[in-house]
Amino acid sequence: MNKLESMSVFVRVVERGSFSAVADEMRLSGTMVGLHIKALEKHLGVRLLNRTTRRQSLTDFGSAYYQSCRRILADIEDTESVALALHQNPRGRLKVACPVSFGVHALSPVTARFLTAWPEMTLDLVLSDKTMDMAEEGIDVMIKVGELEHVNSLVARRLAAYRSVICASPAYLERAGTPVHPEELTDHRCLGFAHPLAGSEWSLQQGGKLIKVPVNIVMAVNNGEALRSAALNGLGILMQPEVLLAEDLRQGRLIPLLPEYQPLAKPVHILTFADRQQLPKIRLYVDFLLQHFKETLVLHKG
Structure with missing residues (x-):
């Protein structure tokens, strides 16, 4: 053999x-x-x-x-x-990793378009909110949300910012009222991401000024989809990534709140190995992502 x-x-x-x-x-x-x-x-x-x-x-x-x-x-x-x-045409297999919400709602549909355009390419997409070692896991391309640390032999290309939205369902707002100032969030039921860095306050900005707002977290989950489901069912006010909530906001299933107070946006980068970034399959995929996510991470239908 x-x-x-x-x-x-x-x-x-x-x-x-x-x-x-x-x-x-x-x-x-x-x-x-x-x-x-x-x-x-x-x-x-x-x-x-x-x-x-x-x-x-x-x-x-x-x-x-x-x-x-x-x-x-x-x-x-x-x-x-x-x-x-x-x-x-380039061909071959790529292994790509990124956070779960970004992968489901942004990267997966764009990757589907890429594979349609380049049918000789194949791709393994790994969705995880845990820290991964690119070399150890055999990852060719990684999407990193948040500040970069110790990139070493990696090359970072910046994408559009990862923005979050504060919102709630119409049913919750009808029952509990609509907050017009961040201080009112302490009187509302809020839904939070369960993470060591996430506490009982939300960081917002108004006109470039940072504001830390105490919130009443009644439910904490380490999964954005679970928090979205709870918000859709009227449990409380949610602050989660726009890529996760975009369609619910468009359809009116969730209503944006406190438009003058914006959650802090996080940087987003594409990471590749310096000695492999010019491989045709990697360069082609990275260029495709840069083209689609240069201005916004939210995909608009139609």
Whole structure:
């Protein structure tokens, strides 16, 4: 068997966690997937995977071998991508990571447009609000919301600011009244993001002046979609990213409040490795994002 093909099958088995899923993806039989793994184990003289009827796991050697295979295959793909770019459309697989709300409501639809325009490209999109190490996770492109720290060998390209909106449902406002000044928020039921840096006050600005407003948080959740759902059901006043709430605001399901007092906007950057940023597949995707998110992160329909 072709060793590189077997390595590719092994990497996808590790990442997908299922022989059958890889068989469907790579258009192989389940038996052939197993034969590729067995061929590698026979060649290496060591087991790579522990398999039971319910689950599979990497052996210690298998874990190290997976990292090596991933690097080797990525280097080969990158080299071929540079050559192919000289005479045809870029192709290859990208691994992209970003925060959950931004990924669902902004990056995912734009990425769908990108893949439609460049059908020979494929992409793995990882949505997580946790801090990730790009090198360790094998990430090609990362969207970072917030201030940058220790970029080291990374290149940062700035996108439009990540803006938030204070709002509530019509039902809540009819029941509890509409606040006209930030100080009134202490008398209202508010919904907050559960995070070590998020407390019982909201930071707003008016005419360039920073104002910290105490709020009455009746429900804290570490997921923006859950907070949005609570607000739509009339539980209280919400301050969350505009990308998450844009359609609800357009449809009148949520009503913006305190227009003279704006939540602090956060910077947004695209991060890539300095030594890989000119690879055609990465450069093409980054340029596509810069084009779509230069002025705003909110996608307008129509």
